[in-house]
Amino acid sequence: LIYGNAYAQIIRNGRGDVLGLYPLMPDKMKVDRDEKNRLIYIYSRYDEANPNLKEQGEIVLYADEVLHIPGLGFDGLVGYSPIALAKNAIGISIACEEYGASFFGNNANPSGVLEHPGVIKNPDKLRDAWHRAYGGKNSHKVAVLEEGVKFTPISIPNNEAQFLETRKFQIEEIARMYRVPLHMIGDLDHATFSNVEHLSLDFVKYSLDPWIVRWEQSLQKALLSDSEKGQYFVKFNVDGLLRGDYASRMQGYATARQNGWMSANDIRELEDMNMISEEEGGNLYLCNGSFTKLIDAGKFAEKIKEETDNG
Structure with missing residues (x-):
């Protein structure tokens, strides 16, 4: 990744x-x-x-x-490396972090210009003296300026530079690289009680599945011999990530049970419950008795019609 x-x-x-x-x-x-x-x-x-x-x-x-x-x-x-392809988005995020650390490291005071009416012979000395006296933790001290020196702030305020909005957008950009839903990284602005479950399902389907398929195909191609490929296959089981809420699971199990393609023990195994013995019918596959083939339904209708015509 x-x-x-x-x-x-x-x-x-x-x-x-x-x-x-x-x-x-x-x-x-x-x-x-x-x-x-x-x-x-x-x-x-x-x-x-x-x-x-x-x-x-x-x-x-x-x-x-x-x-x-x-x-x-x-x-x-x-x-190709996703990190290399998205280097600009990551670079902006790193720059925002460094700016924020520098900004708050100076007690959120903006930088500026020291103006002097005359010629300064050693500007580096004046700048270093200013940083020692009024930089970092000393930024809230009262400044004493001599010889007509004037301090003029020049930085753009953070609200005008949209600092917080930029940081938030870059988090979304990096999450978008790997198609990770924002609620999974702690951003719940767009998450609701009804859509979080579907967003989690989308994560399995659209984020994990493409990589899982690559793993399955590569493992099967590289590790299994020609004779083994006819007997075995590699499969990642993601059923645990696709489990819905209790009511939805029970409704799905009921449909599978009634249509005869899951037994009671199949359902209990998925729910981590103890098996029912075969004598008690745990492995029986049942279906509703009212189901009939369409062709048989047609024959039955013809039979009724003939009996009606014959009086």
Whole structure:
């Protein structure tokens, strides 16, 4: 989610069975093609902090040796980093934070200009003396100015610069990068009792699902053999995140039970309840007796018509 790619070296035994995954840092990985047009992964083990390490160098891994989960990309090799693509939005947010820290670090006093009627031989000395005397925690002290020096504030007030509005918008911008609903990061301005549940469902459907599909497809492609792909599949279970309120769940269970595609034990398992024994009918699949096939309904109508015509 940060780099746009996830890599792990696949550890196999002599028969090719997967024994484990060794995570690899995305910023040290380069993806390319060799002279035979095969996909190769070049992993750098250079460590600038420890230049004397003996294990430094580059390791070349082939596609069957690497689990690669890419994000959005256009070259067929790697995904792009959402952080890099949204660097301007993040930069504005960082600038707002730094400005706010500086502003309140000076006790919310605006900066300005010290004006002198004559020529100042050492302006840096005057500025430093002003900061020591009236900057930071001393900003509310009464200033004593000599020799015609005048202080003129020049900063734009925060309400005119829309400081708070800008910070709030940048939070929304960063949340929008990953399609995270604002109520999940503590912004409840647009959240109501009726829409929070649907916003949470949207988060699973539109934010998590695209990444979950990437994980499922990449794991199945890289870790399962050809024979195993016909027997097994990778699936993330997000049913717990999709559970609605109690009344909605019970209504859904009732529909499933009446239409015969869920048993009592199927429902109790989803609700983390103890199973009912088979003797008590816990595994029975039932449906309403009034249901009939459409073709049978037509035959029944024809039969009634014939009996009516025959008196």
